[in-house]
Amino acid sequence: MRVVITGGGTGGHLKVADALIEEYHKRGMKPIFIGSVNGQDQEWFKDDKRLYKAYFLETRGVVNKKGFGKVASLFQIFKGINICFDIFDEFDVKTVISVGGFSAAPATFTSILYFGCKLYIHEQNSVMGTLNSITSKFAKHVFSSFDPKSVVKDYPVSNEFFDNARIRDELNTVIFLGGSQGATAINDFALKVAPTLNRLGLKIIHQTGKNDYDRVAKEYENLKINVDVFPFSKDISLKMSEADFAVSRAGASTLWELCANSLPTLFVPYPHAAKDHQYTNAKYLVDRDLAYLCREENLSEELLIEILKKDNFSISKKLVNSINCDGAESIVDLINEGK
Numbered sequence: 001m002r003v004v005i006t007g008g009g010t011g012g013h014l015k016v017a018d019a020l021i022e023e024y025h026k027r028g029m030k031p032i033f034i035g036s037v038n039g040q041d042q043e044w045f046k047d048d049k050r051l052y053k054a055y056f057l058e059t060r061g062v063v064n065k066k067g068f069g070k071v072a073s074l075f076q077i078f079k080g081i082n083i084c085f086d087i088f089d090e091f092d093v094k095t096v097i098s099v100g101g102f103s104a105a106p107a108t109f110t111s112i113l114y115f116g117c118k119l120y121i122h123e124q125n126s127v128m129g130t131l132n133s134i135t136s137k138f139a140k141h142v143f144s145s146f147d148p149k150s151v152v153k154d155y156p157v158s159n160e161f162f163d164n165a166r167i168r169d170e171l172n173t174v175i176f177l178g179g180s181q182g183a184t185a186i187n188d189f190a191l192k193v194a195p196t197l198n199r200l201g202l203k204i205i206h207q208t209g210k211n212d213y214d215r216v217a218k219e220y221e222n223l224k225i226n227v228d229v230f231p232f233s234k235d236i237s238l239k240m241s242e243a244d245f246a247v248s249r250a251g252a253s254t255l256w257e258l259c260a261n262s263l264p265t266l267f268v269p270y271p272h273a274a275k276d277h278q279y280t281n282a283k284y285l286v287d288r289d290l291a292y293l294c295r296e297e298n299l300s301e302e303l304l305i306e307i308l309k310k311d312n313f314s315i316s317k318k319l320v321n322s323i324n325c326d327g328a329e330s331i332v333d334l335i336n337e338g339k
């Protein structure tokens with residue numbers, strides 16, 4: 001009997017899948033991963049030894065497509081469901097955990113149609129994604145850190161973010177984070193404020209995303225500012241822990257990792273996220289005095305400097321209690337007990 005973990009597309013979904021795979025690995029269990037050939041799924045899990053098997057199906061997003069594109073994407077989901085039925089038969093799959101995103105569609109629908117199979121969903125964001133809104137009625141549990149009714153509220157954040165956490169009592173380093181794909185608006189803002197931060201003696205760490213790396217690195221060279229600039233890092237928890245303040249997109253995994261790390265943050269939500277969920281993700285923390293929030297069109301150097309002068313020590317201390325480190329463990333406990 002095998003557990004299937006499905007979903008992906010971008011780092012936010014995949015990081016949750018990774019935390020759950022790691023939890024099963026600790027228990028000596030090897031789940032099956034079902035993702036997509038599109039998006040970042042293969043980069044994350046293609047040769048992962050913690051998995052019994054990994055399948056990458058021809059799935060793509062449906063929601064942002066029109067006309068023929070939509071029909072073609074739906075057709076691929078139907079083909080994927082057929083493949084999943086065979087996988088479920090072969091490995092006696094009774095449990096599916098969906099972390100959402102377009103990659104999750106075939107295995108999630110199969111879990112609903114397949115006799116005796118239980119579906120669990122982890123919804124990362126404060127507003128439910130389209131696939132999860134359709135399938136959540138069939139789920140035994142929907143785990144969400146933003147929903148007070150969720151049976152597990154702690155986001156499944158990797159232990160390294162807790163291990164490298166520290167209370168920030170002085171300001172030496174600012175980190176700019178754009179989420180798994182990077183964010184041009186944050187890159188441009190970092191370049192704009194870099195001369196001032198440099199003059200104030202502050203060190204800069206900057207994750208640009210793959211596509212914008214060359215441009216940003218060259219701009220820093222032109223500015224003659226020595227910055228730790230990189231496209232993507234597997235050791236992002238170490239980079240976070242070096243910093244005393246973050247300016248970041250408000251993707252859910254990054255947001256809870258920053259909380260786990262006790263790092264005070266100014267969130268700049270991605271304005272085109274579905275149903276503006278990055279704004280509401282960050283607002284959840286702002287309403288609890290745990291973070292700052294600014295729309296990208298209102299960002300200014302004055303605002304950042306004003307925020308850097310605030311009592312961020314208190315925020316860092318309060319963040320310690322914003323999340324516990326056993327999110328993945330609690331989810332897997334509950335699933336293993338069949339609850």
Ligand SMILES: CC(=O)N[C@H]1[C@@H](OP(=O)(O)OP(=O)(O)OC[C@H]2O[C@@H](n3ccc(=O)[nH]c3=O)[C@H](O)[C@@H]2O)O[C@H](CO)[C@@H](O)[C@@H]1O
Pocket residue numbers: 010011012013015124125178179180181207231232233234235236249250251252253254255257270273274277278
């Ligand atoms: C544009 C968009 O719609 N983005 C969505 C996507 O964001 P995105 O994929 O950017 O997701 P998140 O910011 O939630 O997570 C990014 C993950 O990549 C990791 N990382 C990032 C940079 C790096 O150098 N190294 C590294 O390991 C982070 O630690 C984090 O775990 O999924 C999230 C979770 O559903 C959503 O909340 C976001 O709104």
